[in-house]
């Protein structure tokens with residue numbers, strides 16, 4: 001399971017600091033953001049199921065999980081069962097919901113690690129029931145699986161359409177090996193400019209609850225809100241919210257801040273590894289996509305698209321050196337990039353280079369990288385590759 005970077009968080013790893021390119025995660029910011037979003041949606045920290053999938057949105061899954069639990073989160077959510085296993089192996093004891101669709105051969109792992117399943121069809125519900133019965137027949141141990149039932153209200157991803165939801169809930173309520181802990185859905189348009197796009201899917205889930213909620217145990221919790229929904233429409237919070245992005249202090253875009261008090265928790269830094277003066281007209285990097293307009297000074301930085309610093313930002317990206325914004329010039333390489341310091345700029349080997357984060361009075365945000373690359377902040381964060389060590393700030 002080395003694809004999950006639990007070892008990245010280990011300060012004792014002697015080989016990690018040799019490379020100047022690192023991601024620094026600030027647990028205090030994560031804790032602050034969890035409390036802020038809990039307050040905004042009206043449920044408090046305990047009503048937040050903090051989403052830590054994809055290596056904690058690039059921040060280091062374990063560090064993120066620990067910070068959110070320290071701030072009082074009611075539980076965690078992950079994308080895949082392997083991520084949940086990793087959290088359990090590290091000793092985390094809270095409820096952990098796996099958001100992804102269930103695959104039959106994973107059922108024993110869910111049970112062994114006490115992970116909550118997403119059950120997204122009557123067929124899958126019966127599979128779980130049969131599998132638990134078979135396990136019991138084999139070893140005489142009675143078990144129940146904690147499950148959340150998935151309703152599809154407007155996403156067409158996994159889950160039963162709301163119209164067939166009541167029948168689905170009835171089937172599941174009749175399966176004695178299922179302990180139904182939740183019913184949930186997910187918005188397709190929570191971040192649309194018009195927050196009213198959440199009205200119809202929310203109404204579908206609430207209508208199902210009115211119709212069929214009584215079939216399920218009283219402690220069953222209903223949830224639909226991700227970050228955007230929880231922050232913009234507290235009326236979508238229901239019993240629980242499942243935010244990810246805003247807990248990391250990253251907003252939808254550089255223009256739209258739905259929880260302005262959230263603080264970015266990630267700093268991505270490297271260091272100058274080379275300094276040179278180039279003459280006017282000199283072509284820089286592969287393909288000479290950029291030529292020096294005048295005699296100028298360049299710094300080379302040991303980070304590139306192999307670390308998840310996207311090559312598509314070529315011609316737009318900026319970094320911070322000595323408190324100044326400097327353009328990245330020429331094609332971004334796999335392991336290196338060049339920065340124009342300007343004709344009078346200076347930098348020394350070892351000077352800190354900030355790719356994401358603050359330096360002096362300047363700041364570069366994940367949202368800026370997303371704009372330069374023409375993507376969403378989620379993809380930038382989760383694209384920071386496993387070869388970049390994660391450290392606690």
Ligand SMILES: *Cc1c(COP(=O)(O)O)cnc(C)c1O
Nearest residue numbers: 051099186226227242243244245
């Ligand atoms: C990833 C995910 C979330 C969190 O979404 P954010 O937009 O990061 O808040 C919530 N629910 C489900 C089902 C998800 O897959």
